[in-house]
Every structure is written in C-alpha cells, then in structure tokens.
Amino acid sequence: MAPRQPQAVGRLLRVALVCRDLELRAGVHAALEGEHSIDMVATGECGQALPLVRASAPDVVLMDFDGPGVSAPERCRLLARYAPLTRIVAIARHCDDEGLLRSALRAGVRGYVSRSAGVAELVSAIEAVAEGAMYVGRGAARLMTGLVSAELQSAEHDALSALTRREREILELVARGYDNRQIAQVLTLADKTVRNNVSSVFSKIGVTRRAQAVVRAREAGFGLS
The missing domain is CATH 3.40.50.2300 (Response regulator)
Structure with a gap:
C-alpha cells in the first residue's frame, strides 16, 4: 500500500x-x-x-x-x-x-x-x-445501509435510556447551548457536580466533545422546545 x-x-x-x-x-x-x-x-x-x-x-x-x-x-x-x-x-x-x-x-x-x-x-x-x-x-x-441505521438507532436509544433523571436534565440544557456555569445556576448545583454529571452523560452517549453532544442530543429530541 x-x-x-x-x-x-x-x-x-x-x-x-x-x-x-x-x-x-x-x-x-x-x-x-x-x-x-x-x-x-x-x-x-x-x-x-x-x-x-x-x-x-x-x-x-x-x-x-x-x-x-x-x-x-x-x-x-x-x-x-x-x-x-x-x-x-x-x-x-x-x-x-x-x-x-x-x-x-x-x-x-x-x-x-x-x-x-x-x-x-x-x-x-x-x-x-x-x-x-x-x-x-x-x-x-x-x-447493509438499512442494518447500520437500525443498529445505530437502537444503540443510541439504549444509551439515552441509561441516563438518570438529573443527567437528562443536564443533557437538555447542553442541547440548548448552556455552558457548565449556566447549568449550575439553573439547576442550583455545585460547579463540580455539574462537571461530573456532564462527563457521565458524555461517556454514556459515546461522545468526547460538547459539539458532538449537542448534535446527538438534538437528534434525539433534546433542546428543541
């Protein structure tokens, strides 16, 4: 090669x-x-x-x-x-x-x-x-185009189902463009608590960057209301 x-x-x-x-x-x-x-x-x-x-x-x-x-x-x-x-x-x-x-x-x-x-x-x-x-x-x-699409949708659904109520609230705010400081203010949480929850959310949905998390979240219906 x-x-x-x-x-x-x-x-x-x-x-x-x-x-x-x-x-x-x-x-x-x-x-x-x-x-x-x-x-x-x-x-x-x-x-x-x-x-x-x-x-x-x-x-x-x-x-x-x-x-x-x-x-x-x-x-x-x-x-x-x-x-x-x-x-x-x-x-x-x-x-x-x-x-x-x-x-x-x-x-x-x-x-x-x-x-x-x-x-x-x-x-x-x-x-x-x-x-x-x-x-x-x-x-x-x-x-396999159809198979890939079906499997990915299933995997993403499972990942989102694994989120706790608090993590879903945080993902909703991430999808709306809030940074960690703003999320802490809205949910009345400590900055460290927000950081830990954001890291957990990213890990569960399989992303490493905030921009990726926003895209994944909006595809799943978060941050659209």
Whole structure:
C-alpha cells in the first residue's frame, strides 16, 4: 500500500493496530506509518488488545475481526467498556457477511472495512470514527445501509435510556447551548457536580466533545422546545 498525499490536519490521530496475521499487520502498519495525519502508537496480537489499548490510549484501534481465542465481538465489547474514548474499526475477511456486521455493531464497533481495503479507505475509516461518525466499507455499505441505521438507532436509544433523571436534565440544557456555569445556576448545583454529571452523560452517549453532544442530543429530541 502506498501512502496518500499529505493533507492538512490538526493534531495527529493516535492509532493502534491489533491483528493476528503477521503479514497483514506489517503491511497495514507500514502503510499507515507513512500517513501525515496518523501517529501509529502501538501494534500487537489480538490477545494483547485490552492492555495494549489501555497503555497507549489511541483515538482509534484497528481490530482484526477474525482473531482466535476470545471472540472478536467479545474483545470489542471489552474495549468499548474499559476504553470508551477509543473508537474501534474492525478489519474483516468477509465484508458482506450480514451476521458478522450485525455482531460488530452490537459490540461497539464504529468502523468496518475489508482486509483488502487500501490505505485511502483505512484512513477514511479512521478519520470518520475519530470524529464520531460511522464508517462501513464499500463492500458492506451496499448491502447493509438499512442494518447500520437500525443498529445505530437502537444503540443510541439504549444509551439515552441509561441516563438518570438529573443527567437528562443536564443533557437538555447542553442541547440548548448552556455552558457548565449556566447549568449550575439553573439547576442550583455545585460547579463540580455539574462537571461530573456532564462527563457521565458524555461517556454514556459515546461522545468526547460538547459539539458532538449537542448534535446527538438534538437528534434525539433534546433542546428543541
């Protein structure tokens, strides 16, 4: 895989690669290491996924979805639980397998590409999921558009259902554009309490930035009244 032309970027995206296939791992690592928007911070075997990600704190992890031992979906669920700020891109042998894609989405995967994907597609997937979007490779997108939409809506509904009454009140105010100080005044709460609740809300709905939280909240009907 030949590196793409440099593009204008801000902070480099920290990327980890977890793959059982030594040849694939070496090829992907070499290709992405030449990308000017990416910092390859860690590479390892499938069984090292959780400690490797927790030690290197990547923005995105490329995960071999055909690894042995613990099932790939279970490995992804563990990462989603213990490293919630890291987005997962699955690299799958069969990109047109509906059951595999469904299990990937349910396991918290945000990107899904074929092993045969070129470097441009890998970078597109990494950049998309790092921004909070979903990315599905061309081979799966043609078949799974409806499935992806349904699974994402279900996941977002579950995340919002997990919010406490207080967290829903805070998300409503975040969606209306209130900052933490204003939320504290409206709800008569300490600044630290608001900060803690805002962090909890962001974690539960799967965002890291306030702008992302506003978009997610308004899509769910918050802040519109």
